[in-house]
Amino acid sequence: MSDPSRARQLRKQQTHQSLVDAALRLLETQSFSSLSLREVTRAVGIVPTAFYRHFQDMDELGQTLVAESFGTLRQMLRTARRDPRLATDVVDLSADILVTHVRAHPREFMFIARERFSPVASLRQAISWELRLFVNELALDLSRFPGLHRWSTEDLQMIAELMVDVMVAAVEALLVLPADRPELETELMSKVRKQFVIIGLGSAQWRATRDDALPTSA
Amino acid sequence: MSDPSRARQLRKQQTHQSLVDAALRLLETQSFSSLSLREVTRAVGIVPTAFYRHFQDMDELGQTLVAESFGTLRQMLRTARRDPRLATDVVDLSADILVTHVRAHPREFMFIARERFSPVASLRQAISWELRLFVNELALDLSRFPGLHRWSTEDLQMIAELMVDVMVAAVEALLVLPADRPELETELMSKVRKQFVIIGLGSAQWRATRDDALPTSA
DNA sequence: TGTACATCAGTGAACGCGCGTTCACTGATGTAC
DNA sequence: TGTACATCAGTGAACGCGCGTTCACTGATGTAC
Numbered sequence: 462m463s464d465p466s467r468a469r470q471l472r473k474q475q476t477h478q479s480l481v482d483a484a485l486r487l488l489e490t491q492s493f494s495s496l497s498l499r500e501v502t503r504a505v506g507i508v509p510t511a512f513y514r515h516f517q518d519m520d521e522l523g524q525t526l527v528a529e530s531f532g533t534l535r536q537m538l539r540t541a542r543r544d545p546r547l548a549t550d551v552v553d554l555s556a557d558i559l560v561t562h563v564r565a566h567p568r569e570f571m572f573i574a575r576e577r578f579s580p581v582a583s584l585r586q587a588i589s590w591e592l593r594l595f596v597n598e599l600a601l602d603l604s605r606f607p608g609l610h611r612w613s614t615e616d617l618q619m620i621a622e623l624m625v626d627v628m629v630a631a632v633e634a635l636l637v638l639p640a641d642r643p644e645l646e647t648e649l650m651s652k653v654r655k656q657f658v659i660i661g662l663g664s665a666q667w668r669a670t671r672d673d674a675l676p677t678s679a
Numbered sequence: 680m681s682d683p684s685r686a687r688q689l690r691k692q693q694t695h696q697s698l699v700d701a702a703l704r705l706l707e708t709q710s711f712s713s714l715s716l717r718e719v720t721r722a723v724g725i726v727p728t729a730f731y732r733h734f735q736d737m738d739e740l741g742q743t744l745v746a747e748s749f750g751t752l753r754q755m756l757r758t759a760r761r762d763p764r765l766a767t768d769v770v771d772l773s774a775d776i777l778v779t780h781v782r783a784h785p786r787e788f789m790f791i792a793r794e795r796f797s798p799v800a801s802l803r804q805a806i807s808w809e810l811r812l813f814v815n816e817l818a819l820d821l822s823r824f825p826g827l828h829r830w831s832t833e834d835l836q837m838i839a840e841l842m843v844d845v846m847v848a849a850v851e852a853l854l855v856l857p858a859d860r861p862e863l864e865t866e867l868m869s870k871v872r873k874q875f876v877i878i879g880l881g882s883a884q885w886r887a888t889r890d891d892a893l894p895t896s897a
Numbered sequence: 898t899g900t901a902c903a904t905c906a907g908t909g910a911a912c913g914c915g916c917g918t919t920c921a922c923t924g925a926t927g928t929a930c
Numbered sequence: 931t932g933t934a935c936a937t938c939a940g941t942g943a944a945c946g947c948g949c950g951t952t953c954a955c956t957g958a959t960g961t962a963c
Contacts, residue, residue: 469926473939491798495712497916511940550843575796578851580709613695623845623874630844663881687959691906715949729907
C-alpha cells in the first residue's frame with residue numbers, strides 16, 4: 462500500500478499529541494521546571510522510557526508546548542482581523558476577543574504567562590522570541606489603521622508593547638479569577654477597556670504634540 | 680546579664696539571615712518550586728536538619744522572602760516621594776528611580792517577577808496581596824497630584840495598575856538584559872518614559888472627555 | 898568567682914521515595930517476494 | 931494469498947542520586963545559687 466498514513470504512524474502521532482495535551486493539563490497546577498518526565502508518561506498511560514520515542518528530552522517537549530500555545534495566540538489575532546466591528550468598536554472588540562480566547566484556551570495562555578520567566582533557559586528564550594514576533598505582528602496590524610500608518614516603526618512597536626503588557630496582565634488576572642464570581646470578570650473587562658482607551662487617547666495626544674514640535678509634514 | 684542581645688540569639692539571627700540571603704541568591708537561576716531545602720542549607724554551610732530551627736518548612740521561608748522583597752519595593756516609593764524633582768520631572772524621575780533600584784536589588788525584583796505566578800499557592804497569594812497593597816500605595820501618591828485629587832478611587836486604582844503593569848514589564852525586560860550591552864538599557868528607559876508619558880496624556884484626555892460628558896462641577 | 902544544671906543551634910545516621918536514564922526485550926505492523 | 935524478515939512503539943528491570951523528614955545526640959552558651 463502506498464497510503465502514507467499507515468496505522469503505526471497514526472498511532473505514534475496520537476501518543477505524541479497525548480503527551481503534549483497531558484503536559485499542558487499538568488502545567489495548570491505546576492511549573493515546567495518541576496514537571497517530571499515520569500508524571501507526563503504516567504498521565505498518558507505509557508512507560509517512562511517510551512517518552513524517548515517522541516522527544517529527545519523534556520526541553521524538546523517544552524519547545525513543542527511553546528509552538529502550540531502561540532498558535533492559539535495567533536489564531537486570536539486572525540479572528541480579530543476578520544471581525545466587522547474592527548472599524549468602529551476596536552476597543553470593545555479587543556477586550557471581547559481576549560476574554561473569549563482566554564476562556565476557550567486557558568491552558569495555553571496560562572502556560573505562556575507562567576513560563577515567561579522560567580528558570581529553564583530554552584523555554585524562556587523560546588517564549589521571549591515568540592512574544593517579540595507577536596508584538597511585531599500587532600504593530601503591523603496597528604499600522605493599517607488610518608491615523609497610524611505614518612508612524613515610525615519604533616513608535617508603533619512601543620505602543621504594541623504597551624498593549625501587550627496590558628493584555629498579559631489582563632490574562633494573568635483572568636486566570637486567577639475564582640470561577641464562582643462572574644461579576645469580577647465584568648469588572649476586569651471594564652478596566653481593560655478603560656486602559657486600552659487611555660493608551661489610544663495618549664498615543665493620539667502624544668503624536669499631536671510631536672507633530673506640533675516638528676511640523677515637517679504638509 | 681540583662682542584655683537581651685545574648686551571643687546565642689545573635690548567632691541564630693545571623694544564620695537565619697544567611698538562609699534568606701542564600702535562598703535569594705539561588706533563586707536568581709531557578710524557581711522557588713524547584714529550590715530544595717538541602718540546597719539552601721548546603722549554601723549556608725549547615726546540616727539540612729538545622730533548617731527546622733529557623734523555619735517550619737520551605738513555605739515559611741517563601742513568606743519571609745516575599746516580605747523582604749516588598750520591603751525593597753516600598754523603599755523605592757519612599758525614595759521617589761522625597762525627591763525634589765517630583766514636582767517637575769515626574770516621568771524621568773520614575774524611570775530613573777526604577778532602573779536604579781532594580782540594578783541595586785536585582786534579586787528581590789527578580790524573585791517577585793518570577794514567582795508572581797508560582798505554582799506554590801502560598802507564595803503566589805502572598806505576592807498577589809503585596810502587589811495589591813503596592814498599587815494602593817501608588818494610587819494614594821497619585822491622588823496628591825494637583826490634577827488628580829478629584830478622581831474616583833476606582834479610576835486612580837486603574838491608572839496605578841496600568842503603571843505597575845508597565846513597571847513590571849520594564850523590570851522583567853531589565854533583568855534579562857545582557858550586562859555587556861549598556862546601550863540597550865538606555866533604549867529601554869526611553870521606551871518606558873514614552874509609555875509613562877502616553878499614560879499621563881491619555882489619563883488627562885480621558886478625564887477631560889468625561890468631564891465634558893458630565894459637566895456637574897462648577 | 899565557681900559549680901551544677903538547663904537550654905537549644907547545629908550534628909549525623911538513617912528511612913523511604915520519585916527521579917532520569919541505560920539496556921535488552923517483545924510483539925504488532927509493514928515490506929519483499 | 932502466504933511466508934520470511936525488518937521495523938520500531940512500547941515494555942520492564944535495574945542503576946545511582948538527591949530529596950524531605952525522623953530521631954537521638956553533642957557541646958557551647960546561659961542561668962541559679
